[in-house]
Amino acid sequence: MDKTIFGYYIEPDVYFDINKRMLVNVDKNIRSHSYSPVTLRETMFHLLVYLLENAKGNIISNSDILLNVWDNYGLSSSNQRLWQVMNALKIKLNSVGVTEDFIMRVESKGYYVRENLVNILYTNKKSSFAGNHSDADQVIY
Secondary structure, eight states, rough: OEOOOEEEETTTEEEEEEETOOOOOTTTHHHOSSSSOOOOOOOHHHHHHHHHOOOOOSSSHHHHHHHHHIGGGGGOOHHEEEEHHHHHHHHHHHHTTTTTTSEEEETTTEEEOOOOEEEEEEEEOOOOOOOOSSSSSEEEO
């Protein structure tokens, strides 16, 4: 069976829907109006996905981020742009309940993501049975 990433849980009350580029706090114990869903613009979306994909306990270098989030998409990269988009991303993450130290800056090197707070959500396509023409999705944590 092929696994496909469809989202992430962060800390574990924030769901990041990669198809909709949306962050949503899913904690049922808080008032529904406490946290509004947040939609990410394209570059910020690519930045968060890249950080989550590379949250493996190491520092993610500024140069790797600039290459994979800006240069590979034909955008002009700079440390200033990285700093601006990263700060805006951290504000959006905080607005849905992610702690401020989820992404930490390591001076002159890059960023560290607290990978222990990230759960990847996969989906599997089950094969269809006779008489059933639709594939069913199965969520794997």
